[in-house]
Amino acid sequence: MAIRTTAVLWRGDDFDDLATYIRKHQAGGYPVQHVKDTSCRHCHGTTFRVTVDDEEGCALIVCQSCRAETPIADSADHVDDAALEECGCPCGGDAFSVGVGYAMNADNEVRWVSLGLRCLADGTLDVYTDWKIDYAPTAHLLANA
Ligand SMILES: [Zn+2]
Ligand SMILES: [Zn+2]
Numbered sequence: 086m087a088i089r090t091t092a093v094l095w096r097g098d099d100f101d102d103l104a105t106y107i108r109k110h111q112a113g114g115y116p117v118q119h120v121k122d123t124s125c126r127h128c129h130g131t132t133f134r135v136t137v138d139d140e141e142g143c144a145l146i147v148c149q150s151c152r153a154e155t156p157i158a159d160s161a162d163h164v165d166d167a168a169l170e171e172c173g174c175p176c177g178g179d180a181f182s183v184g185v186g187y188a189m190n191a192d193n194e195v196r197w198v199s200l201g202l203r204c205l206a207d208g209t210l211d212v213y214t215d216w217k218i219d220y221a222p223t224a225h226l227l228a229n230a
């Protein structure tokens with residue numbers, strides 16, 4: 086564990102640090118039970134550019150090795166209505182490793198999704214967007230990453 090805190094920014098070295106940050110962030114105020122390390126389903130790459138719509142609750146990650154796009158959780162259902170904006174780190178970096186946090190309810194269904202990114206240039210950690218899930222069942226969301 087090697088998280089270093091500055092006044093505003095958190096920095097980390099690896100996925101464990103990102104997962105810790107996502108759990109501490111508690112998007113929506115709910116404890117995060119699962120954090121999934123995200124890799125490209127085609128080439129298993131782990132470097133992504135990321136676009137999000139914070140209003141719609143939608144995120145797409147684009148693999149920097151093979152350019153495949155992966156929607157996060159149920160983002161494929163919202164992408165048609167979304168105005169996606171590219172995520173950028175305060176340092177100017179735009180390549181990230183990606184962790185997805187899932188807060189579960191008492192019935193073990195997903196109730197909140199959060200998207201955590203670690204900048205590959207300077208290690209800055211942040212949760213760039215999060216959204217509520219208000220339906221069930223939700224097992225497919227966990228399977229999707
Ligand atoms: Zn890929
Ligand atoms: Zn950065």
